[in-house]
Amino acid sequence: MAGPRGEYKKSAMRREQILDAAFTIFSKGGYTGSSVNEIARAVGMTQTGLLHHFAGGKVALLRAILERRDARAETILAEQHGREFLAGLVEISRTQETQRGAVQLYTILAAEATDPDHPAHDYFTERFTRITDAVAAAIEEVGATGGLADGVDPRRAAIELVATLEGLELLWLNGLDINMAEDMRRRINSILTTPL
Template identity: 60%
Template structure:
């Protein structure tokens, strides 16, 4: 039994090494310009070894990298509604400021994936729709508690909040002196009767 657990642990560690290498390479070169062979070289195994752990090849690696990033953000949002959900969005931006590589990878890949033939196009499309729906729901919950300023429409507020978040990230990546979390907080507060 111990041998099986040891093998499983080694397999899990190798998968993490491969994911880390894929993340690094995708962040540096973008998805399109990266290859499974380069990832394999970074980890010190063969391309066949990478494919043993990620049978879907480069696309499976891309999906795993994106899911790993999203899972961490979703943990912070789990079970939160209304104002608490909006406050958690601010905290996610605060964490992102400590993870430049993650933000840069997401930005690079989301830009590449605007092309409808890109393997991650559907992923990003559905992810943005899911986030927009969740933020809309939160603004709607605040509205039901008379917490929005007069005339604020939840869907428009949600889409504008996402646009502001994406814009601040892009400015920050370009080296502008931007506090993403406080910028998002100020923006959201512009819709609320009572600031976060």
């Protein structure tokens, strides 16, 4: 019984090594400028060996990297509602400041994926819709308790908050003196009657 578990553990560790290598390579060359062979070489494998772990090839690697990044954010927001959810957005911004490579890769992929033929196009379209819907729902919950400033439209405010977060990350990557968490907190506070 211990044998398969040990093999499974080694396989899971190998998958993580492959994802780490893919993350590094995609961060440097983007998705379109990188190859499965390059990733395989980085972890001392053949391309066939890598495809044993990621049968979908480069697209499967891309999706796994994006899902791993989103899982970290979703952990912060799990079971949060209203003001707590909005405070979670500030916390996500704070964690982003310690993950420059992840932010850079995400930004590159988001730009590449504006092309409808890019393999991550649907992923990003769905992701932005899902995030905007979740933020709008949190803002609506705050509004239901009288916590929104006059004239705030939850849907429009959600779009603006998501755009603010995306824009702050891009400016930060380009060297502007930005404190993403505090800038995000200020933007959220502008729609609330009581600041976070």
